[in-house]
Amino acid sequence: MISIRTKLILFMCLLIMIIDALSCLFLFVHVKREQEDAFKKLGMSIVTILAEDNEVKLALSHAQPAFLDAPIKRIMTFDRNDERGYWRISSPQEVIVEEKASWLNIDIKEIPVVKEFKNTDVPYTKRRWTSGGINALEPSQNPDLILINRMISEGNEFYDFSVPVYERQIFSEEAFATEILNEDKIAAEAKQRMLGYVQLGLSTHKLNKKIHDFVLHNILPMSLSIILGGLCIAFFLTRYIVLPLRRMASITLDIARGNLTHTIVVRSKDEIGQLSANFNQMTKSLEKSYTELKQEVAEHKQTEKLLQYRVKIEELVAGISANFINLAPHEVDAGINRALKAIGEFTNVDRSYVFLYSDNEKKNMDNTHEWCAEGIAPQIENLKGLPVDNFPWALKELLQFESIHVPRVADMPDIALAEKELQESQGVQSFVIVPMIYGGSLCGFLGLDSVRVEKTWTEEDIAMLKMVGEIFVNTLERKRAEERVKHHVKRLTTLHTIDKAIIGSLDLQVILRVLLEQVTTQLGVDAANVLLLNRHTQKLECAATLGFRSNAAISLYVCLKENYARRTMLERRIVYISNLSETDAPCVKLLEGEEFVVYYGIPLIAKGEVKGVLEIFNRTHLNPDRGWFGFLETMGAMAAMAIDNTSLFEGTQRSHAELTLAYDTTIEGWSRALDMRNKETKEHSHRVTEMTLKLAPALGIKEDELVHIRRGALLHDIGKMGIPDTILLKPGKLTEEEWQIMRMHPVYAYQLLSPIIYLHKALDIPYCHHENWDGSGYPKGLSGEQIPLAARIFSVVDVWDALLSDRPYRSALTEDKTIEHIQLNTGKQFDPTIVKTFFRIYQ
Template sequence: MSRMGRDEATLSEDQKQLNNLLSILPGMFYRCHNDPEWTMQFVSEGCLDLTGYQPDDLVNNNRISYGDIVHVDDRQRVWDVVQAANEANTRFTVSYRIISADGEEKWVWEQGLVMPAGENELSQVEGIITDITELIQTEQALSEREARLRSIFLAAPVGIGIVSNRVLLDVNDRICEITGYSKNELVGKKSTILYPSQVEFDRVGVEKYKQIEEEGTGTVETQFKRKDGQLIDVLLSSTPIDPKDLLAGVTFTALDITDRKQAEKDILDYTRRIEALLEVDNLITSSLEIDQVLAFIMTELEKVITYDSTTVQLLRDNHLEVVAAYGFPRSERVEGIVFPLESEFPNFEVITTREVLALEDISQAYPHFRTEANKYLSAEICSWLGVPLISKGNIIGMLALDRTEINPFSKDEIRLVTAFANQAASALENARLFSDANRRLERLTSLSLIDDSISASLDLRETLNVFLGQVVTQLQVDAADVLLYKPDTQTLEYESGIGFRTSVLQHTRLRLGQSHAGLAALERRLIEIPDLNRVETDFPQLPQFTQEAFISYYGVPLIAKGDIVGVLEIFNRTCLEPDPEWNGFLNTLATQAAVAIDNATLYDELHRSNENLVAAYDATIEGWARALELRDQVTEEHARRVVDLVIKLASSFDISGEDLTHIRRGALLHDIGKMGVPDSILQKKGNLTDAEWDIMRQHTTFAYEMLKSVDYLRPALEIPLCHHEKWDGTGYPSGLTGEQIPLAARIFAVVDVFDALLSDRPYRKAWSKDKVLSHIRQQSGVHFDPEVVERFLKIILVD
């Protein structure tokens, strides 16, 4: 009896541990008949949270069968998966939808095993069902919010362990996989072995046991330190074996959430980049060149809506003129077409009503337009959309989109094109107002945001080399490579590889659907070939491929934001027999590779865009300086002549980088304030009166007022505002003395006077170089900073 009592106690303790384990594991454990109704024999307490039904409701179909809970569209698929696993005598996994007691549709993931049946008995199915609705909903929400962006997070199996008195009593295989230790290396050791530090171990313990005392279960996010030293993020859930005796130990689960954490970071980074790109789009609309604006409209519109051809028509007096066209066989013939503002044309209705006009078949509503259009166009126009271009309350033209088949534009499409047209209208209007310098400057203020958004370039090849090293190591395969998808040519091209004996695959270039990788990309599915020798394949036809001696092959499509970005190929020289965990990890690696490729591509595109915009901005500044010189012929070429010498002199003060760039811009714009000086004074041939000099001296403050609101140019304002200040305080506009005057202005002042005295003026002839240098020496400590003069003279004498 004593032994029987001990056995019963042991059994009770085991049952208690099992119950504790089931209570902390997510989802529902079950045992059921292998019949179409999935008649339940046992259901865990997780049933209520998952389905809304009590366990007794499902057992023996008392209230409802589990088969009735499964979504009607998924029932046959679930049945087929389970029966296939039964025939193969393997475990099965399947995801499908259920309808809970309150009518809510949920997504669940099920894993189980069909148990052999006795004679004249139904076979039994045992397994676990977990709720993955939140994951599915998250993916759908991200897809809608970020232009069909989807980020796939695959849940890893849960690690399980038992701890008592800070000693690991037992762990499952998943804990070993997560940490890199063997079971023998963990069991019997202090649980601190799992943590990166004693501090983190103590923090988790305090928080965990506080939750256990208050709620019965403790859940904490922490980090484990793998055997190789790598830190991984885990979600740790703990429940006491005996709630009344915490010293009896706890059971815990450890869910590896490293991928989720990284994915969340990647999504946040991606969102910020998308927002930055949208900002760039807005900035591009501030281009000052009409041709650039029209080209942008033509290329960007294709990203918004599907159409066959489009035109931009600007209002010219009593007619509309096509100034840009796209999608026509001979676009040059379309540009320049004039549409009179007459009621026989749909353009007239768009302009007069200032409203969008969408026509399912333009020939029915406006037959005369169809007749006129046929004079210029080889293709028939059927469905038509006209959107007014309105800027600041004024209609400046319209945007027309054509389809060559009857395919009406939807309300969503019309909204998108209308929003785009508003941007296009603003861009076109800004280009037309090029002569308004102040307005241009305000438009350029936002360009400075681009400098802050780009910090470094991503080396995709280096990233892929590291990635492929992990693929080969973690999946224990012989070789792997990544083929990048080239949208322009719709081909897959070799980018990086590891583990190959020859270079035969480095020349890979495949069309979509061609070979195994092309098929994986085209059909967006895993291509699995356990034995290359038993199937027809392109590989053996390649020279040197037989030297590789590959047997197994896997091709995994790399998908980011819903788009194919490449294919991961895996090769092994023996037959692979992967389990579901191996496949799950392979998919996780594929997701990481897709994100890396997408991030690198996105960063490179943004970097190139920024470089082009900065170059365009500096070219615009030089254009302003040139425009001012053309107006003030007295100082023609002056700004450009002084720039190089100012840069050289500033460099002698160890000024470099952005500071030197601001000095260059300030030098180019030093006299921009003269735009506010009347021509009668600026171009006067004789000497100026005192009153005229008072006005002329205001050009420094005019420049400051014009440019101060431009964040991008604010660091360059020191020269336009202060280049007429003097060392002894007798200059203008503020009478600054000595080092109160910014160094940039002190440097520029010397070069400005040097160049001016060497040039003819209406009121005097140019001085000789010796006379000018003598004058500068005399003004050292009076007009000029002595140190600047000293360095300037050294440069001039060397030159």
């Protein structure tokens, strides 16, 4: 903090410096202006003297430089400081003489010649003279007399003075009278001719040096003197003003620190003296009040400290509780460890920890979470699987939901000998534990250990531990509930996956592979297999395996007459072996390389029949819960159902294939019967069927429709069974009445086959193969694409084979005649596209 005296000194110094700076600036400007004016007067005096010199005028009149030596020598005596940079005397037509100083680094030819004086004849009245002579000349009032230009060249600054030179004045009577009477500024009309001009350049470096020396030797010393003097005045003045105030501030500070006996000496009767008297009176009043308040503060101090500690506890518990809100299950353990650290650091202990039951029977406890201060050895790995019955005293207290507070381990009662030995083995001097309760039962406990020193915990500390323990147990139970839900969802997803495999595939190997993958993943086991019962040999055969190191070992295991799988099948129940290494069964020796420990065998029963056995193996001990067993049984039931469904489908598929074969055999029998009835058309149905099946794909018939085309082609003349033999086998041509009967055979075919659902898709050829492209066919008179594609295809093939075969009423035609006949009827009887495709394939 800046003191008042310092502020006053700074203010006064700033004011003195401002005044000093303004004074120096004023003096500098004044001196510079006077020096420049003197410098300009010197230049004007020199050029004026030269301009008025008669010898200069004579030299300009006759253009003789020799006349200039004497005037120049006289003028140079004025330039004692060597300020002349150059000089020039010129006539209006030419330069008479010019010269520059040796220190000037520029060529004099580069210095411009004065061009402003253009009038060579100037009235006399325009020149002004005074009685003072040449020194009283006022060139600034008439620019025609003297021109002053400031010039800078190559770092050199100088002033250029130029003045015109006029011819000598011839005195008239008026001029003489003026001189005698000594009257100023009496104009006389006379005309003068300008002879030339005088030009002089003076350097400013001497001028600047004078100004610089003045500043250095006069202004700066004066400025420093003013500043030093001002500082001295400010120092002594502020000391006189501030010293009493500082003395009062020092005494006031002592009073503020509690020294109420200290008073201020009153030295004056001014405002400061009155203030000191008031302070002394206030001190006496404060001393009395302080004595009264001191005792009250002492009483409330402890209460305030306790309240602050409770507030801190509440903030700690609130912070821990907030950290567990929406905490993901996989982050719970880390959250508990962070909370243990916060509790340990807050209570200044060496170790904080959580113990939980490690099994469903609540016979053992594990140290699941721990925090240790720096330098304290962790004990979490040494406190796993502790039997609770070994610590009856602590267990009794915890089961009654009581806290255990032991400020000194050495003073524990004899009944707590086991607990005392455990604590002493860890170097614990004091400890406190509180029960963790959920749903009215003990789940574990939360504790604090002090290893370095003995420690006593307050009721607030124990209450805080109980609240934190409740937060922990609620969070852990929520974690378990979420994990159970996740496991349930995973198992439902697994069942859905297996359902999809069963529904979406009829391959038993694929289904069993999916089932074994889900079993090993969801149940957390190392290996599993499915053995199927052969109904003929009544032996179990390996259908699928997963997770075995060697399939040869499992194959030998299955081949044994006595193994756990056969026992499972015969007993029709789950067989569980907790430790395979402790059994002497021969089947186990075959699996020694697998290093299995646990075995489960599940019978696969569907509709009361054993379909096989599901076996699972694990290389470490398992601790399954009720849900795990339920899921295992469900997986076994689904495996049995999949095996049973596959067996049913395979049986159904075989029955369908046998029935289809019987149908097709029957159709072929009907076809052969028709050929046998009409000996001239023997093998006709077989030939046209093969040709139609070859032609149909080229015309866009799909493969799954070919079976119906085959059946229709074989049965295309089935309707002729309703035609009398006298007409069907007549050797000659048929009459019109007979043709009417013969044309009924497609209708008879439809009536015969339509009741058979199996042959509905095969009716197009028997019913429509005599329809013509132009609509002249029978039985319905269809035309164009109204005729089914299969019937149009078969129509071409049927006529081709018929014309090439002998009939009772005619002999077979040659191939050329047959081709000619078909081409002739293309577009009438036959579809042109089909005819074109037919010839492309068969020619």
